[in-house]
Amino acid sequence: MTESPVIHVVDDDAPFRSAIGRLLRLSGYDVVLHDSAADLLKTPTEHRPNCILLDVQMPGLNGLEVQQQLSISKSTSPIIFLSGQGDIPISVRALKAGAEDFLCKPVAKKVLLEAIERALTHYKSSERHRQELEAWQSRVATLTPREREVFDLVVHGQLNKQIAHQLGTSERTIKAHRQKVMQKLNAGSLAHLVSMAEHMRALALPDNDDA
Amino acid sequence: MSVCTRIFLCLTMCVGAPIATYAQRLPGSALILETDTVDRPWFSALPSSFRAVAEVANRQIAVNVRIPTGESASGIPARTESLSKPIFDGRELQQWKVSENRLPPNNEVRVQEHALWEEHPALMITILFVLLAQAAVIAAFAFEHRRRRLAEKQAQRSMSELANIDTSIATNSISASIAHELNQPLGAILSNVEAAEALIQTQNPDMNLLKEILVDIHEADQRAGEIIKRLRGLLRQGDLNATIADLDEAIRDVMHILEADAARRHIVLQFERECSKLMVCANTVQIRQILINLLFNAMEAIDAASNARASSTAARVVGIAIRVPSRSIAEILVSDTGSGIPDDKLDVIFKSFFTTKPQGTGLGLSIVRSIVESLHGAIWAENRTTGGAVFHFTLPLAQSSNVI
Numbered sequence: 127m128t129e130s131p132v133i134h135v136v137d138d139d140a141p142f143r144s145a146i147g148r149l150l151r152l153s154g155y156d157v158v159l160h161d162s163a164a165d166l167l168k169t170p171t172e173h174r175p176n177c178i179l180l181d182v183q184m185p186g187l188n189g190l191e192v193q194q195q196l197s198i199s200k201s202t203s204p205i206i207f208l209s210g211q212g213d214i215p216i217s218v219r220a221l222k223a224g225a226e227d228f229l230c231k232p233v234a235k236k237v238l239l240e241a242i243e244r245a246l247t248h249y250k251s252s253e254r255h256r257q258e259l260e261a262w263q264s265r266v267a268t269l270t271p272r273e274r275e276v277f278d279l280v281v282h283g284q285l286n287k288q289i290a291h292q293l294g295t296s297e298r299t300i301k302a303h304r305q306k307v308m309q310k311l312n313a314g315s316l317a318h319l320v321s322m323a324e325h326m327r328a329l330a331l332p333d334n335d336d337a
Numbered sequence: 338m339s340v341c342t343r344i345f346l347c348l349t350m351c352v353g354a355p356i357a358t359y360a361q362r363l364p365g366s367a368l369i370l371e372t373d374t375v376d377r378p379w380f381s382a383l384p385s386s387f388r389a390v391a392e393v394a395n396r397q398i399a400v401n402v403r404i405p406t407g408e409s410a411s412g413i414p415a416r417t418e419s420l421s422k423p424i425f426d427g428r429e430l431q432q433w434k435v436s437e438n439r440l441p442p443n444n445e446v447r448v449q450e451h452a453l454w455e456e457h458p459a460l461m462i463t464i465l466f467v468l469l470a471q472a473a474v475i476a477a478f479a480f481e482h483r484r485r486r487l488a489e490k491q492a493q494r495s496m497s498e499l500a501n502i503d504t505s506i507a508t509n510s511i512s513a514s515i516a517h518e519l520n521q522p523l524g525a526i527l528s529n530v531e532a533a534e535a536l537i538q539t540q541n542p543d544m545n546l547l548k549e550i551l552v553d554i555h556e557a558d559q560r561a562g563e564i565i566k567r568l569r570g571l572l573r574q575g576d577l578n579a580t581i582a583d584l585d586e587a588i589r590d591v592m593h594i595l596e597a598d599a600a601r602r603h604i605v606l607q608f609e610r611e612c613s614k615l616m617v618c619a620n621t622v623q624i625r626q627i628l629i630n631l632l633f634n635a636m637e638a639i640d641a642a643s644n645a646r647a648s649s650t651a652a653r654v655v656g657i658a659i660r661v662p663s664r665s666i667a668e669i670l671v672s673d674t675g676s677g678i679p680d681d682k683l684d685v686i687f688k689s690f691f692t693t694k695p696q697g698t699g700l701g702l703s704i705v706r707s708i709v710e711s712l713h714g715a716i717w718a719e720n721r722t723t724g725g726a727v728f729h730f731t732l733p734l735a736q737s738s739n740v741i
Contacts, residue, residue: 139521141557145528148550152535183517183600210520211513211601231524235531 129174131246132156136166136192137181137208142231146179146238153239163192171201175253177226177245182209182216190216193223202252204245208233262326265311273310276303280316281323506633506701507594507625511568514597518564522557529554581735584615584667587624588657594625595632604636604653615659616735617667619712624732627708630701631671631728632657637694638675638726645676666714667734672727677720686718705730 133155137143140161147157160166163184178196182189189207196203204226209216217228226245229237269277272293279289286304290297313319423444430437430446437446533550536542571594592606599606617624635655643651656672678686685691689703709716709730716730 139525141525141553141560142521142528145525145532145550145553145557148546149528149532149535152532152539188603208524210517210524213601231520232527233524234527235535 130156131175131177132158132172133242134158134160134166134169134176134178134203136160136163136178136184138162138184139181149235149238150242153235155242163189163195166192167195167199171203175246175249177204177206177242177249179206179208179242182207182213182220183211190220190223193220193225197224202249202256204248206241206245259326262311262322266326268310269307273303273307276300277307277311277319277323280304280307281320507571507629510595510598510629510633511571513601514594515565515568517597517601518568519561522561522564525557526554526561529557579620580618581616582619582621582624584617584624584659584669584732585610585613587621588628588659588669590621591625591628591632592657594629595636598633599636599655602636602640602653604639604655606632606655606657608657610659612661615661615667617732618735619732623708623712627705627730628657628669628671630705631730634701635671635673635675635726635728638673642674642676642725661734665734666731668729668731670727670729672721672725674725677724678718678726680720683718683720687716 133150135143135146135150135157137146138161143159143161147159150157158169160169163180166178180189180192189209193205196205205220205224206226207217207220207228208231209228210231212230220228226248227241229241266274266277275293276289279292284292286300287297290300293300307313308319311319311322313322423441425440425444425446427446427448429435430440440446529550533547536547536550571590588608588610592608596606632655639653639655643653652674654674656670658670658672660668660670662668687702687706691702706716709732713733714731716728718726718728721727
């Protein structure tokens with residue numbers, strides 16, 4: 127990801143929005159200004175590093191509701207909240223719901239830029255994970271159903287002859303399947319295979335439980 | 338009786354007693370004497386000493402009369418009254434201001450006009466004591482009564498003072514508003530300043546951009562000043578002496594005061610009215626006081642209800658409506674979408690110190706009721722069929738002819 131990052135600034139207060147926009151541009155970021163949450167949600171997601179600066183108190187959809195919407199639509203953009211009221215309950219809720227940070231207005235440049243950098247770093251690393259996961263999942267998809275069964279049982283620590291017994295074939299067949307699996311999944315050893323499987327499961331779980 | 342006899346009697350009286358005594362010792366001798374001398378009118382003209390002697394002689398003579406009639410002399414008790422006993426008239430003593438202890442011993446003072454209190458000292462003292470006790474009790478009651486009246490007046494004054502200065506809800510709400518609203522222009526100013534700092538460090542700073550930044554800073558500053566002015570205006574007590582106020586304006590003021598609080602709680606404040614200007618017989622400050630309390634309670638009720646319920650999709654609306662049920666009364670309704678009030682508590686919520694909140698003072702609704710009643714209005718609460726409670730209060734309209 128060598129594209130330059132873009133910051134989405136969402137705030138219904140025009141002077142504040144334009145001031146932040148100026149500051150961020152002069153600090154080297156690309157900025158897109160939105161006057162409401164609806165406007166943000168209309169924007170298509172890009173694949174460049176980005177983060178969202180979100181005002182908590184806006185007419186219509188407020189910041190927390192936007193956060194909910196974004197997570198429903200599986201957005202990966204980290205969210206930094208900006209609030210005129212340093213309300214503890216709201217900030218806790220926002221952070222629990224996965225916000226990157228919760229800042230109070232007026233916000234100093236140093237604080238803002240540090241938060242943005244952290245958000246972008248998180249974005250990059252989670253993008254990396256996501257891409258690995260995708261690659262892995264696409265490779266797993268190339269396994270035949272039989273190979274898939276073998277794979278599942280192998281990563282669970284079953285011996286070849288146990289697998290053979292369970293699936294009702296000979297050990298030799300199992301060995302052949304296993305070979306194929308290792309090849310297709312590009313795994314160097316059983317340990318590698320297992321760790322990748324674990325990784326995939328760990329990464330896959332949040333997706334499954336997302337609501 | 339002849340004059341001679343009289344003279345003789347007088348002389349006899351002067352030396353009567355010794356003679357009488359002497360006569361007593363001479364049994365058989367008879368002395369016929371008058372015994373009713375004391376009753377004669379000329380008797381009281383005699384000086385008292387003579388009178389005393391006459392009395393003694395009289396008694397002696399009376400005794401001696403009995404002897405010849407047959408009584409034995411020894412059977413008759415002898416009264417030895419010495420004539421040498423000095424006898425005085427009390428009135429003379431008083432007139433000449435001679436005190437009794439200057440009199441010779443063994444004296445007798447007759448016709449002493451004693452003062453009542455001298456004669457019955459114990460009784461007099463008791464009566465005096467009783468009167469004093471009565472006076473003390475009456476004084477105590479009067480004092481007690483006065484103190485009670487003063488205390489009642491003081492309590493009434495305190496209540497109305499409390500109603501006037503109990504602006505804590507408004508103040509808190511306005512403080513939150515000020516904080517929130519001011520942070521916007523302050524944030525804009527800070528970010529603009531930092532942007533300008535970054536700008537002038539570049540090679541060829543864009544002067545137009547710099548000018549824009551400065552203009553924006555200026556505007557933000559002015560906005561901040563206006564926010565403070567507007568919100569302080571809401572906090573000001575206003576003219577406490579005015580007796581007529583615009584109900585519509587008062588309601589909108591209160592909604593403004595509470596709007597930041599409502600926004601924070603995600604509660605919508607809805608105001609419906611039939612006409613735009615309605616003058617009532619009340620002071621703006623009083624109407625605001627009533628409404629702030631009722632609206633704040635409504636918002637708290639909604640929050641409490643949604644904390645109890647799990648779902649967050651229920652409506653969170655506080656409604657304010659004005660009705661004009663008759664030509665002389667305006668009725669204001671404040672409704673909420675909370676969980677309502679238990680039917681048996683619809684009355685008791687207005688009592689002092691009744692509260693369901695752990696931190697509540699319980700004074701809000703009782704203050705509101707005392708304000709409403711002092712304005713000759715009425716206040717009551719009921720539950721809505723659609724859920725939640727609604728508080729009604731009435732105020733007299735200013736154009737009505739029956740101003741109480």
